[in-house]
Amino acid sequence: MNVQAALREPQPLEPPESFAADILAGLTAKPKQLPPKYFYDSIGSALFERITQLPEYYPTRSELSILEANAPAIASLFPPHCALIEFGAGSSRKARILLGAAATVEVYVPVDISGDFLQKDAAQLRRDFLHLAVHPLVADFTKAFEMPPGIAPLARVGFFPGSTIGNFEPHEAAKFLRHAGTMLGFGSLLLIGVDLIKDQKALFRAYNDAEGVTAQFNLNLLARINRELGANFNLDAFEHHACYNGERNRIEMYLASTKRQKVRINGTTIDFRAGETIHTENSYKYTIESFQALARGSGWSPQKAWTDGLFAVHALTFEGASKEGAPKDK
Numbered sequence: 001m002n003v004q005a006a007l008r009e010p011q012p013l014e015p016p017e018s019f020a021a022d023i024l025a026g027l028t029a030k031p032k033q034l035p036p037k038y039f040y041d042s043i044g045s046a047l048f049e050r051i052t053q054l055p056e057y058y059p060t061r062s063e064l065s066i067l068e069a070n071a072p073a074i075a076s077l078f079p080p081h082c083a084l085i086e087f088g089a090g091s092s093r094k095a096r097i098l099l100g101a102a103a104t105v106e107v108y109v110p111v112d113i114s115g116d117f118l119q120k121d122a123a124q125l126r127r128d129f130l131h132l133a134v135h136p137l138v139a140d141f142t143k144a145f146e147m148p149p150g151i152a153p154l155a156r157v158g159f160f161p162g163s164t165i166g167n168f169e170p171h172e173a174a175k176f177l178r179h180a181g182t183m184l185g186f187g188s189l190l191l192i193g194v195d196l197i198k199d200q201k202a203l204f205r206a207y208n209d210a211e212g213v214t215a216q217f218n219l220n221l222l223a224r225i226n227r228e229l230g231a232n233f234n235l236d237a238f239e240h241h242a243c244y245n246g247e248r249n250r251i252e253m254y255l256a257s258t259k260r261q262k263v264r265i266n267g268t269t270i271d272f273r274a275g276e277t278i279h280t281e282n283s284y285k286y287t288i289e290s291f292q293a294l295a296r297g298s299g300w301s302p303q304k305a306w307t308d309g310l311f312a313v314h315a316l317t318f319e320g321a322s323k324e325g326a327p328k329d330k
C-alpha cells in the first residue's frame with residue numbers, strides 16, 4: 001500500500017483525557033477557574049459557530065477575508081511536497097482556502113481535542129480535494145502527539161488560526177510556539193491568526209453580543225458539566241461577564257454566581273458566595289509587533305504579516321531547534 005492509500009485508511013480515534021479531574025481542580029482552586037478548551041463539546045462548538053456569524057464578532061470574518069485576499073501570496077511560501085498540520089481545527093473552513101491555493105500540500109492533518117467535526121469534515125475534504133490525503137488526529141495539540149508516519153518525507157507547514165493562541169497566558173503562548181516548532185521541525189513554516197489590540201468598545205461588544213450567544217456559550221460550560229459529570233448547576237443562578245483588561249491586553253470572561261449557593265459534582269460540594277466568579281477564559285490581544293517579539297523569543301523568525309486592521313495572519317519560520325531533536329517524532 002502506498003503512502004496516500006495508507007493515510008486514507010480510517011484511523012482509530014483516541015478518547016480525550018481527564019475532563020472530570022480538570023473541572024474539579026478548577027472549581028476547588030482559589031479563585032475558581034475553568035479551562036476554555038472545554039467550551040467545545042458539540043453544543044459549545046455549534047454555539048461558537050453562531051458567535052462567528054454575529055455582527056459584533058469580527059475575528060472570524062476578518063481572518064477569512066485576510067486568507068482569501070492573500071491566498072496566492074501565502075501559498076507561495078509553502079515548500080514543495082508538504083503536509084499542512086492544523087492545530088485545533090474545529091472546521092476546515094479556513095484550511096480550505098489554503099488548500100485551494102497551495103497545490104504542494106499532499107497531506108492535511110487536522111488535530112483537535114474534539115472528534116465531533118473531524119471525521120465528517122475529513123470525508124467531505126477527501127471528496128473536494130481528490131489528490132489530498134486527510135489524516136485527522138484527536139489529540140490535545142498543546143501536548144506532543146504522534147505525527148502520522150506517512151508524512152515523514154514531507155516538509156511541514158503549521159496552521160493555527162482563530163487567535164486561539166490568545167487563550168494562553170503570554171508565557172504559555174511562548175511555550176506553545178516552541179512546542180509547535182519542535183513538532184514541525186527546523187525551517188518549517190507556521191501560519192498563525194492573532195487578534196489585534198484595538199478600540200476597547202469594539203472588543204467589549206465582540207464578547208457581549210446583543211443576542212446573548214456569547215453568554216449561552218459561556219454558560220454551556222456549566223451545562224456540559226451537568227450533562228457529563230452529573231452536576232447540578234442551576235444555569236439561572238449564574239451570569240456571563242466579559243470585560244477588557246487594558247493593562248494586560250486581554251478580554252476576560254467569567255461566570256458569576258448571582259447568589260450564595262452550593263453545587264454538587266460527583267460527590268464533591270462546591271460553595272459559591274454571592275457574586276463569586278469562575279474565570280472561564282482570557283483572550284489576549286497583540287499588536288503585530290508585540291506578537292512578532294513573542295514569536296522571536298520562541299525561536300520563530302517573522303516572515304510576513306497580513307492584516308485588515310482588526311486581525312492579523314502571521315507567517316513565521318522556525319529557526320530554534322532541529323527536527324531531529326523533536327520528542328515523539330520518529
Ligand code: AVJ
Nearest residue numbers: 051162163164166167214283
Ligand atoms: C476561539 C478562543 C479565539 O477568544 O475570541 C469567542 C473564543 N470566546 N467568544 C476568542 C470566544 C468568546 C475565541 N477564540
